[in-house]
Amino acid sequence: MKTTKIFYFLLISLFFISCSEDEITQENEQSTEAVKETVVTAKNNLKPIGSGVMMQAFYWDVPAGGTWWNVVKGKVDDWSNAGIDAIWLPPASKAQNGPFSMGYDPFDYFDFGEYNQMGSVETRFGSTAELQSLVNTAHNNGLSVIADIVLNHNSGGASEYNPFKGTSTYTDYQPMSGMFNRTYYDFHPNDYHANDEGAFGGFADLCHHKTYVQDWLWNNSNSVAKYYKNVIGFDGWRFDYVKGFAPWVIKDWKNAVGGFSVGEYWDANVNTLDWWTGQAEVSAFDFACYYKMKDAFSGNDLTKLNDDMLWKRNASKAVTFVANHDTDEIVNGKILAYAYILTHEGYPTIFYSDYEQWLDKNKLNNLIWIHNNLASGSTSIMYADNDEYIARRNGNNSAGIVVYINNSNSWQERWVETNWSNTRIKDFTGHSGWEPVTQGGKWVKIQAPPKSYSVWSVK
Structure with missing residues (x-):
């Protein structure tokens, strides 16, 4: 939290209470109205x-x-x-x-x-x-x-x-x-x-x-x-x-x-x-x-x-x-x-x-x-360098995703291993128009635009 500038000042008492802390407890307990x-x-x-x-x-x-x-x-x-x-x-x-x-x-x-x-x-x-x-x-x-x-x-x-x-x-x-x-x-x-x-x-x-x-x-x-x-x-x-x-x-x-x-x-x-x-x-x-x-x-x-x-x-x-x-x-x-x-x-x-x-x-x-x-299941980090990061959500109640984050100034492409064999996928952000089909071994090439990201899953 941020520090608020506080100026303490004396409150004008509405009445004075001369009782013990136990009595105050009883009094306040009775304030249920x-x-x-x-x-x-x-x-x-x-x-x-x-x-x-x-x-x-x-x-x-x-x-x-x-x-x-x-x-x-x-x-x-x-x-x-x-x-x-x-x-x-x-x-x-x-x-x-x-x-x-x-x-x-x-x-x-x-x-x-x-x-x-x-x-x-x-x-x-x-x-x-x-x-x-x-x-x-x-x-x-x-x-x-x-x-x-x-x-x-x-x-x-x-x-x-x-x-x-x-x-x-x-x-x-x-x-x-x-x-x-x-x-x-x-x-x-x-x-x-x-x-x-x-x-x-x-x-x-x-x-x-x-x-x-x-x-x-x-x-x-x-x-x-x-x-x-x-x-x-x-x-x-x-x-x-x-x-x-x-x-x-x-x-x-x-x-x-x-x-x-x-x-x-x-x-x-x-x-x-x-x-x-x-x-x-x-x-x-x-x-x-x-x-x-x-x-x-x-x-x-x-x-x-x-x-x-x-x-x-x-x-x-x-x-x-x-x-x-x-x-x-x-x-x-x-x-x-x-x-x-x-x-x-x-x-x-x-x-x-x-x-x-x-x-x-x-x-x-x-x-x-x-x-x-789309983003469910455990996470597998697949690749990371200074400019690129790729991770896979392995799916639970859905097919899962592959997310590709690109912090460079140009388009980037990488081959990645997915959870899907012989399956057409797409980028659900709309940043890429690719709709590749994964290989039998679940590998596929994906891309991400500069200073942006793509998120891939089953079409």
């Missing part, structure tokens, strides 16, 4: 997550003014028709910077745009009603909706004397929703321990070892997790900055509410990613793949695609991507990088700006179709 009796569209006809492609439905600094939920709502029908199966939304609840915040400085986990606090009623993205309308529209189009969850840190608390630091800290949280009030006991340092795996950017660092915090985040019937799922209608979770706390936190959340889960463990070390997915028992963004693609396409060395990646270790836990709201470093050859992740194993993600603004949408739609209909 704050949970709105909202009917969420039945979710019987959603596409299985992982059967298609995920859309990251935002970018950094999307337009403010409370319009974004409606913008996305207007696109989900087209996205679903293109083969998207899930949309990932930015953090949806009220944050410390109110109408200007991208949501990564959370203040009130239960205010989705209905309480006048932190400078606005609506969030940057819109109102609660507009969010739920978006969720229902996505469900009606068969799309799951992934919530961006920030559990590591909070922002916007009022100042209070903190005996564990001997100074005042901004750890007094009295959100207008009346849900999940917090004090210095709930952050580091406290009476349990001084710190956990990592703090972020000077924000108040939540202590997940405290039962009170666990109850409000995922255990209680009106916890953040269950409210997001049962009231707002979210179907899965993208967890922000999971380096900041232990993997059991994500595992416990997932066990409490279910749903597809992916963590942002920002590390290029595939061993670390593989370890984390095993401990958390959820998926992770494949940063190892991302950085190898950066080296390959920006550094003009496609042999880097031979290197280890999470999808090669455990494809069922790898969410692959070319760019996101935090990092967008693959500039040269970006469409080639999409050709790579949309023809290989793992669950690919498309970045909103690439799809809607910067790249050829028709080419991306074609690659999404190839991913959903």
Whole structure:
């Protein structure tokens, strides 16, 4: 996540509470009337997550003014028709910077745009009603909706004397929703321990070892997790900055509410990613793949695609991507990088700006179709040098494919061994007009245009 400029300020207290943490727990447990009796569209006809492609439905600094939920709502029908199966939304609840915040400085986990606090009623993205309308529209189009969850840190608390630091800290949280009030006991340092795996950017660092915090985040019937799922209608979770706390936190959340889960463990070390997915028992963004693609396409060395990646270790836990709201470093050859992740194993993600603004949408739609209909089975890397890369998907529910990526400035041709004998094949991208017939020994010559790619399968 990106660091948001935070200006701490004192909140004018609506009332003063002079009770113990246990009493606060009881008081907040009684706030179930704050949970709105909202009917969420039945979710019987959603596409299985992982059967298609995920859309990251935002970018950094999307337009403010409370319009974004409606913008996305207007696109989900087209996205679903293109083969998207899930949309990932930015953090949806009220944050410390109110109408200007991208949501990564959370203040009130239960205010989705209905309480006048932190400078606005609506969030940057819109109102609660507009969010739920978006969720229902996505469900009606068969799309799951992934919530961006920030559990590591909070922002916007009022100042209070903190005996564990001997100074005042901004750890007094009295959100207008009346849900999940917090004090210095709930952050580091406290009476349990001084710190956990990592703090972020000077924000108040939540202590997940405290039962009170666990109850409000995922255990209680009106916890953040269950409210997001049962009231707002979210179907899965993208967890922000999971380096900041232990993997059991994500595992416990997932066990409490279910749903597809992916963590942002920002590390290029595939061993670390593989370890984390095993401990958390959820998926992770494949940063190892991302950085190898950066080296390959920006550094003009496609042999880097031979290197280890999470999808090669455990494809069922790898969410692959070319760019996101935090990092967008693959500039040269970006469409080639999409050709790579949309023809290989793992669950690919498309970045909103690439799809809607910067790249050829028709080419991306074609690659999404190839991913959903042709690219199945295990992967065999057949050839790689500085400019060329060829891999074969060996087929599972389909005939499989051969993908040929060419980063040179001229057309290239190669003989390759396919899965098909005496079979006519074609390039399903339309970049090549060849329709060769494979030999009895399954070999065939294929081609790819300069700075482009071809994807071959049975005609």
